[in-house]
Amino acid sequence: DFMHALDEVHPAFGVSEEELATVVQNGIIHYSSSIGNILNDGQLYVEQVRNSTRTPLVSVLLHGPPGSGKTALAATIAMKSNFPFIKLVSPEDMVGFSEAQKIAHMNTVFNDSYKSPLSIVVIDQIERLFDYVPIGPRFSNNVLQALLVLLGKRPPKGRRLLILATTSNRPILTDMDAIATFDAQIHVPSIAKLRHVDLVLRQVGLFDDEQAHERAMELLHQAQLNESGKLLIGIKRLLAVAEMAKQDPNPAEKFATTLVNSL
Amino acid sequence: DFMHALDEVHPAFGVSEEELATVVQNGIIHYSSSIGNILNDGQLYVEQVRNSTRTPLVSVLLHGPPGSGKTALAATIAMKSNFPFIKLVSPEDMVGFSEAQKIAHMNTVFNDSYKSPLSIVVIDQIERLFDYVPIGPRFSNNVLQALLVLLGKRPPKGRRLLILATTSNRPILTDMDAIATFDAQIHVPSIAKLRHVDLVLRQVGLFDDEQAHERAMELLHQAQLNESGKLLIGIKRLLAVAEMAKQDPNPAEKFATTLVNSL
Amino acid sequence: DFMHALDEVHPAFGVSEEELATVVQNGIIHYSSSIGNILNDGQLYVEQVRNSTRTPLVSVLLHGPPGSGKTALAATIAMKSNFPFIKLVSPEDMVGFSEAQKIAHMNTVFNDSYKSPLSIVVIDQIERLFDYVPIGPRFSNNVLQALLVLLGKRPPKGRRLLILATTSNRPILTDMDAIATFDAQIHVPSIAKLRHVDLVLRQVGLFDDEQAHERAMELLHQAQLNESGKLLIGIKRLLAVAEMAKQDPNPAEKFATTLVNSL
Amino acid sequence: DFMHALDEVHPAFGVSEEELATVVQNGIIHYSSSIGNILNDGQLYVEQVRNSTRTPLVSVLLHGPPGSGKTALAATIAMKSNFPFIKLVSPEDMVGFSEAQKIAHMNTVFNDSYKSPLSIVVIDQIERLFDYVPIGPRFSNNVLQALLVLLGKRPPKGRRLLILATTSNRPILTDMDAIATFDAQIHVPSIAKLRHVDLVLRQVGLFDDEQAHERAMELLHQAQLNESGKLLIGIKRLLAVAEMAKQDPNPAEKFATTLVNSL
Amino acid sequence: DFMHALDEVHPAFGVSEEELATVVQNGIIHYSSSIGNILNDGQLYVEQVRNSTRTPLVSVLLHGPPGSGKTALAATIAMKSNFPFIKLVSPEDMVGFSEAQKIAHMNTVFNDSYKSPLSIVVIDQIERLFDYVPIGPRFSNNVLQALLVLLGKRPPKGRRLLILATTSNRPILTDMDAIATFDAQIHVPSIAKLRHVDLVLRQVGLFDDEQAHERAMELLHQAQLNESGKLLIGIKRLLAVAEMAKQDPNPAEKFATTLVNSL
Amino acid sequence: DFMHALDEVHPAFGVSEEELATVVQNGIIHYSSSIGNILNDGQLYVEQVRNSTRTPLVSVLLHGPPGSGKTALAATIAMKSNFPFIKLVSPEDMVGFSEAQKIAHMNTVFNDSYKSPLSIVVIDQIERLFDYVPIGPRFSNNVLQALLVLLGKRPPKGRRLLILATTSNRPILTDMDAIATFDAQIHVPSIAKLRHVDLVLRQVGLFDDEQAHERAMELLHQAQLNESGKLLIGIKRLLAVAEMAKQDPNPAEKFATTLVNSL
Numbered sequence A, B, C, D, E, F: 001d002f003m004h005a006l007d008e009v010h011p012a013f014g015v016s017e018e019e020l021a022t023v024v025q026n027g028i029i030h031y032s033s034s035i036g037n038i039l040n041d042g043q044l045y046v047e048q049v050r051n052s053t054r055t056p057l058v059s060v061l062l063h064g065p066p067g068s069g070k071t072a073l074a075a076t077i078a079m080k081s082n083f084p085f086i087k088l089v090s091p092e093d094m095v096g097f098s099e100a101q102k103i104a105h106m107n108t109v110f111n112d113s114y115k116s117p118l119s120i121v122v123i124d125q126i127e128r129l130f131d132y133v134p135i136g137p138r139f140s141n142n143v144l145q146a147l148l149v150l151l152g153k154r155p156p157k158g159r160r161l162l163i164l165a166t167t168s169n170r171p172i173l174t175d176m177d178a179i180a181t182f183d184a185q186i187h188v189p190s191i192a193k194l195r196h197v198d199l200v201l202r203q204v205g206l207f208d209d210e211q212a213h214e215r216a217m218e219l220l221h222q223a224q225l226n227e228s229g230k231l232l233i234g235i236k237r238l239l240a241v242a243e244m245a246k247q248d249p250n251p252a253e254k255f256a257t258t259l260v261n262s263l
Ligand SMILES: Nc1ncnc2c1ncn2[C@@H]1O[C@H](COP(=O)(O)OP(=O)(O)OP(=O)(O)O)[C@@H](O)[C@H]1O
Pocket: A023, A024, A025, A026, A027, A028, A029, A030, A031, A035, A065, A066, A067, A068, A069, A070, A071, A072, A073, A125, A168, A235, A236, A239
């Protein structure tokens, strides 16, 4: 049984520790075996970087729908490595940056990483970094090109680097011929089974009593979410709907209705 | 009966109080039950931000046709919250701003909001903020990207933020993959029933005597606005037509003719 | 009979008086009843701004073919208002301005208008202001966006503003979703009837003797302009053709030939 | 018979006299009656500007194929006017100018013209002024917009201005909605008849003896240029071919062959 | 038999020696006869530059799929020449450079090369140098044009230059009419035969015992990689998969599964 | 028989003498009668400029496939003129120039040429000057427009100018409406006959003995290059293939194979 509560995370003594912990604010709930597999895969690449002299650079792409937990999982893998250098590159820290400033910032992070024997750089929301929008489409080619070079640039002699990038839009990376730049890919799925919803609800303790919990699940079953294949929700939004329902005098009904309406 | 005159608004002690009051210049007329529902929904999100520790950020999109009352309703929800920080981000305050200046202005408002334990930021006319025009289409991708990041950026530890954004062009946000950034949406409809027109006219006291009022309504009925489904007018323009008719020696006829011709 | 010679214009004591008078250089000839209707409509909006507290901002679009008299009519409506602030915003005063300079200029005019209790701003050739050209199409989106915001921006408490904008290209404004920004529209037609040409010719005294006048009109009738529906000429160009014909030893023939050939 | 040698040109005492004379380097050969008509039409517009108080601005477009003589004819009309201000605006004087510099230069010329009671501005190769190229198509919209405004901008009280613009690409002006800005148009055709070629050859004295002249014309007749409708050559290129043939020991054959091959 | 271990490389005394050695970090494994042919071809062009006075400039394009070994092979050819000037131009050294800076850098390298009697310039990842991305497509035309000129620019009298450029995207160079600029082309293929995989595995010593090696090859044979034509993998990625498998307690199975899944 | 060895070139005392000589490094081989015709045509235009007062400006376009010898031929025509001013405008001298710098450079060359009574300006690789690339297509419109004006700009009184421009891409000039700017065109073909290859080989003395020469020609005949119409190679590349073959122990076979494979 994989329902062994929240994963314990011991952050490394790198500079971004607090920032990384923040993005895993609600912990990692092991609602399905896929969560464990993702974390295991992540650890495998960590070991490859730690041990192999032939591949001093390994870059991995975590991809999946919005809110499926990509950022939290990448941060968790990174924190578990205990590498001396772990850094998060996020669009949230670059609001209002010019293209040149973004590139300079990324370049600095990579150059810093080259100073440590073992490093991890997490590049979050990669498509937001190069300002992608489907209309046009438009994006910053300068930032994209800098990213493509940095993703493939071997660290200097004696240095090893693991890159963990996240995206909600893998197709656009394919269209951009940018996928070949990654050494490996990890898929992060949405929640698609009521069983997994059940586990999450218990974990977060949405309801005070078992009865309410069962009423909520009963309502979801009646909506035939499982059978219709309509259930498909990221862990992030599932937690948000639960919180909203909590404000209601009738959380079970509120939760079930809102979830069903939002699909 | 929902015709309990104008909604009473007690603005918070935030900085934008006067500005918020200005955009509700003509008050909120409860001409239909949907008005109450919108205000209730708004209050629900206010409470979620006030109470939940898991979701320190909630962003809501108010969308509807031009002049349907989005700005006035968003301002009203915000003012009712009594949150210590309430701020309006509006294109009207940024005429002639460069892209960089717009982004800097928005960034400042958000950074200010992060200093208050409980905050609301109203982002008005979101498509005008990023200079959208359907020919091309053209828009400022830099401003859009900054908005997308700010709409999803978690406030620092211990801070909570509710974002209320308005738009008359939800489809373009969908095309831009920008809808997923919002946690929830509220629809603000136009007026589509003569019954509601009747209530508005009484509320604003367009006519001095009941006879004139009835003559006007009679003319509208004769134009078969209800049956044809042609009636569809924002509260803002309905008030404007009423004011124009007031200038006429024959307000009942003037009002009916102008309304019918403008549909 | 509407042939009561030139309309008498008493310009207000606003700053642009001379400039406004210049654009009505040849006066307003009441060659058709539509001229009077347009001026009446204009006055109605003037009164709405003067009297209503609910609509401190009214914006009106005068649209029609090139040379149909839009600018002269807008200026005439404005001058008749006797509002203390009347200002003309024209592309002719902004040759060689950068986008930023254009926006700054417009912004200044609007800000100045907000200082007067009652103001009129005439925005002439709105599509030329934002540099529209059908190839591409191309236009200055920055100027357009500034205009759209200014056209809908409520003046501060206690101030009232009437905006009169002119355009020869209403379809492009529709394509740009810019029409909804206007509170009302006034159509300014071309001259389409020989009867109206007749009135204009008499008014400007093209011919020294009645015989020449009748010969010219006879020639136009023979060309079947009325029946064929081919007659469609702006008052501006009609006056130009008349002036050119005046240089000729044979003005009646010259006038008729040139007019027919130019259609 | 219109073969009365070269037109005599008395340039005005304006500033551009020498420049204008240069562009008519080879004089005006009256090889066809159309040349006289063009010059007469030009004079008519000169008189309109001189005499009419109602139309202080008249703008005329001379259009025709490359090398048909547009620039020389516009310069000739201008020089014959004896107006105190005559100025040529030509792309040749603006190589390497930025858009802003081009606009500033044109603006200066127009502002200077407004200081003279009677002025002519010749705007040469209008499509080259705004950098038009059919691929794209691309052009400087800023320069185009400035031109469109200047072409329609009424000079100040008491000043009169005639604008003569030339173009080899009228269709593109139509596509740009720029044609309506002109008050009138003059077409300048290519040479399409052997009779006219004959007159030009005699005028420039290509051959020393009548025999050679007749042999050349005979060769052209044998090539059936008249019947096939293939003859279509600008006066400028015809003069060039004649000069090239002059270098040859056998000018008659050289002239005929080159002309036929170049069509 | 071409399995004579790693090729021995004696780098020249040029400036980039260390950098060039770095890109051949894992040596050149002669897994197929094509490797020898490529190196021989390379040497032929080296001799042409060394000996011919008629062709002081020779430019060669090495093209092939991502990771097929282009950069390592170009570096090896260059280092074997013993030319006094050998320089690598790589996008990795220009992250964040502006277009002008990139061009200046390349120009400097070429100008430096002109000072040596015999030079080699290796231009790596040519499509990344001009920022190519298939969406649009977009690229830096300025950098491309500078490259095209430099690739064809004859060195000054008495100087000889060999240019070795690499690309993973030859089709785009064809579309850009850039192929004709090269004097010759060398194709670098991916690995497509299990026999070659076998040789590589032995060379890198992936398995400690012969049994494991044979089990891995047996698994690949069972997957019918040879027959299906599905095997197509660059030497670079093959080495990466081997390294990853090394981390696993079960490297034979891990290697086979990962290789099969990655095709 | 036109095989009278290399054409003798006496460069003028102009400033670019050395540069011009460089581009004809391998001389002009009269392998076909077309070479003589091209040089004769060139001389004709030289004489037109020298003698005619009516055409002080003559511009000629040399066009043909890559490597067909355009630059060498243009330089040869120029050097034979003995004009006091001869200057080469080449993209090779403008690597990294901005658009403005390119235009300034060209403008300076033309202005310098206007100071000499008789001048030749060679504009090499005209499509590379304005940065043309077929993808898009993209090009520098500013440089193109400057070129178009300079190509048609009459030199000042008493000055004469011959412009010789080269291009490998005449179709794009046609698409750009730029062809009409030239007074004449000269076509420079590729080599398409084995007979001409034979002459070139003898001229450059590829083989030490007659036997080897005949073996090489025999191999080419066997490949049926003449009959198939597949032979089409610029003189520049033919010389390059010969030089490469020289490095081989077996030049006859190497030459034949490489030539056949490169077609
Ligand atoms: N098994 C899990 N995997 C990932 N996140 C989890 C899991 N269980 C709980 N969480 C919580 O769910 C949230 C996931 O949000 P996160 O920002 O990582 O999603 P995301 O896919 O990066 O979203 P976005 O597409 O918006 O970038 C975090 O608050 C995290 O603590």
